[in-house]
Amino acid sequence: MSLFLRNVHRDLPAYVPGTHEEGSAYVRLNTNESPFPPSSDVLESIARESINLNFYNDPDCTSLISALSAHVHVAPENLMVGNGSDQVLQLAFLAFADGFITLPDITYSYYDLFAALYGIKLRRIPLESDFSIDPLKYWNAGSMIVFPNPNAPTGLALTPETIQGILEHNPDQVVLIDEAYVDFGAETVIPLIDQYPNLLVVRTFSKSGSMAGIRLGYGAGSAGLIADLARIRNAVDLYGVNRLAQAAGVAACSNWTYYADNCRLIMRERARTTQELRAMGFTVLDSLGNFIFAKPSGIPASALQQALAQRGILVRHFSGPRTEEWLRISIGTAAQMSMLIDACRQILKTVV
């Protein structure tokens, strides 16, 4: 560390992403990406747009907002886009978190980092012993509330009615629902934004949209919240969403059928993998994400992770007292999941 970093940042924790191994040598089930490539529409629109890269991009993302508006049935003034949903989340922390944030103890770990960067304290509410969120513990929180629905890495989701209860009991606080994984079977709360001016829904094209590498996310909320967020965004990163990302987003929104079909394939493989691992003695939560949270039996989770890695299959292990016995396994193609299931079977045979 150099002598120049401001003192306030000296204790900034490091975010630890899933290991990033490029290339087809690995089956990447460790970063919750889509195993499917972007649609041909998206690839063509990127190629077409690249001719204009000498010109600055539209900072207001007008075409993208209008395509998104038609796609999610929300008026343009209720939408803002960012450079990945991580940027939208970060801007929301910067804009709305005053003092502290209330969030689950086991959740998306990048929230910790945004909070640390902006000097925001965390009030962590432990998940129940079955890893569910008790919504009553979020009533009258006294601060901005953040959690993903479905939660990560558990995959467990709350119903819109339950989230409505949290919104009603925190009318003076922003309630941020991170819907990164909502397209895999949970129900969105976007329709509630008209009723609750304190609701901010954040979404991404990185998972169901097969575009983790383009960095495109968005927020949906009341016109007031969105105007505040846009104001902060314009102060930090006016041209954040580049031309290629904007063109790709328009193309994806305009023809979502391919992506909806892919989500169905993922959900089918999730059900099959859950069933097969349970038959091998794993405990597997009922996930509504594009991943499962699974606890092996007869072998420590970290040992299974390493044994799978030796066979070229990457899965995610989180150290920490409540998660160290579990693995988060992203759902890939049918062929990839068959490889995972076979590998688990072989590894378990060698340890019994």
Ligand code: PMP
């Ligand atoms: N929220 C959650 C819960 C996530 O797991 C992730 C991705 N790891 C993100 C947000 C960030 O996604 P993006 O690629 O849009 O920044």
